[in-house]
Amino acid sequence: MSIQSDTYLLKSGDTAAFERVFQYYSRSMFYVAMGLVEDRQIAEDAVQESFINLWAHREQINPDYDLQYYLNQSVRNYIYKYFRHCRVREKHAEALIREYKFWADYKSEDLAEKVENVRELLLSLPENCRKIFVMAVIEGTGYAETASKLNVSVNTVKSQVKIAYRKLKGMWGISENELLLFLIFIYLKKF
Numbered sequence: 175m176s177i178q179s180d181t182y183l184l185k186s187g188d189t190a191a192f193e194r195v196f197q198y199y200s201r202s203m204f205y206v207a208m209g210l211v212e213d214r215q216i217a218e219d220a221v222q223e224s225f226i227n228l229w230a231h232r233e234q235i236n237p238d239y240d241l242q243y244y245l246n247q248s249v250r251n252y253i254y255k256y257f258r259h260c261r262v263r264e265k266h267a268e269a270l271i272r273e274y275k276f277w278a279d280y281k282s283e284d285l286a287e288k289v290e291n292v293r294e295l296l297l298s299l300p301e302n303c304r305k306i307f308v309m310a311v312i313e314g315t316g317y318a319e320t321a322s323k324l325n326v327s328v329n330t331v332k333s334q335v336k337i338a339y340r341k342l343k344g345m346w347g348i349s350e351n352e353l354l355l356f357l358i359f360i361y362l363k364k365f
Contacts, residue, residue, distance in 0.1 A: 181237040184228075192232075196225055199242055203249045210253040220256070224248035292342065299338055306331050307338035 180198075183191035200221055207217035224245055228235075235241070296304055310320040310331055317335070321328045 181235060181241050184232055185235045185237060187232065192225075192229060195228075195241070199245050200225070202242070203245055206246050207249045207253055210250065211256065216253070216256060220249045220252040223252050295342060299341065303334045303338055306334040310335055311338075 180188075180191040180194050184195055203221045203224060204217055207220040208214070211217055211220070227248055228245065235244075296307075299307065306320060306324065306326075309315045309323065310317055315323070317328050317331045321331045324331075
């Protein structure tokens with residue numbers, strides 16, 4: 175049987191045809207994957223996932239199209255998705271390291287002093303600004319919902335949050351994420 179006829183049989187759910195297609199294309203797909211990732215396990219996973227995807231969508235196969243192109247593209251897409259996933263994991267790891275370093279830099283006495291300073295700074299904000307900041311940022315209500323609850327415009331919420339952030343960040347010169355973690359810590363202790 176030819177690969178072309180196997181493609182027709184595969185579309186109808188013939189497992190023997192699927193096996194023949196796998197035997198025929200898997201090696202070249204593996205080399206395509208290795209050319210992109212240079213990691214044997216990831217390349218094998220890419221080939222396997224591509225065939226799982228092929229079987230799951232076999233009814234949609236157009237036997238007149240080049241199956242090898244489709245399978246190689248499926249492998250490439252898997253590898254690109256893998257790279258994107260690695261970048262996201264790397265960014266999260268870097269953020270965790272920065273947050274760990276931020277908290278590790280403080281002794282418990284320093285931390286207690288900082289908590290008290292932030293608490294005082296929050297209390298020194300105008301009441302409306304503080305209320306908006308706590309609701310929108312610390313409680314996570316969001317701008318639109320905060321505006322609705324307090325009967326103010328979304329732009330008012332945005333500007334008040336910006337004012338509060340500016341004052342709080344000016345105190346330490348840290349990132350908004352680090353500041354937010356610190357504020358949540360304080361909020362949980364109820365200022």
